[in-house]
Each structure stands twice: as C-alpha cells, then as structure tokens.
Amino acid sequence: MQTLALIVLIAAGGWLVAVGVMMAFRPLYALHVLSLTASSHRVNVSEQAPRLIAGAAMFVRADVSKLPQLFEVAGLFIAASSAVLLVIPLSWHSGYAIWWAKRIPPVAVRAIAPLSLLGGAGLIYAAW
DSSP, X not given: OHHHHHHHHHHHHHHHXXXXXXXXXXXXXXXXXXXXXXXXXXHHHHXXXXXXXXXXXXXHHGGGSSSXXXXXXXXXXXXXXXXXXXXXXXXXXXXXXXXXXXXXXXXXXXXXXXXXXXXXXXXXXXXX
8 A cells, every 4th residue: 555655646746846847837828727727527526536646645655754744634634625626616616726827927837836846856755
C-alpha cells in the first residue's frame, strides 16, 4: 500500500510541476483552464477523483513521510474537500472558478507559478 501511495504522490507532484510550468509560460491558457473547472459532471469527477486519491495517498503515506503531521492533516483536508466538491451543485464550483479566472491578472499567475513548482517538488521529496 505504501508503494502505491508513493507512486500516486510522485504523479501528483509531477502534475503540480507541470501546472507550474504552464502557469509560468502560458498564464492566459492557465486562466482559461481554470475557467473550465467543474464545467460538467464529467469534468468535475475527472478533477476531483485524482485529487481525492492524492489526498488519501498523503494520509496513507503520512507515517513514513518526512512531514507526517502535515501529510495526515493535508491528506484528510484534500480528500474531504474533494468529496464535498463532488456533491455540491456544479454551478457553485464552476461559478467560483470563473469568478477567479476573470479577476486574476496573468502577471499574478506567472508570479505564483514557482509555488506550484516548489509544491510539486516538495511533495515528491517529502513523500519519498
């Protein structure tokens, strides 16, 4: 189970790194993708299922991670919030994403891209 959780977290960290690269080099496209969040039931499930799995993997991996308490709390929060986002009306989730996508300037997206890169790399490091 630990090996599977590690594989999931390496994939999640890689995803965060890839998103950070997209944010840095294509901020308008990143905002467009954000505006599509929860645009349909299928899209919502395809977003939240991997997020829920990653949260569960953090919880499972907590005891052997470099940051056990953070992994336990963050894993529970990510999994629980994903479950909530699967059951709330799509219009709420989508509307919130669209609201932010219209208000965040591309320069801000570029500015916070390193956080996604560091977060992804940090997740992989701490899970290893």
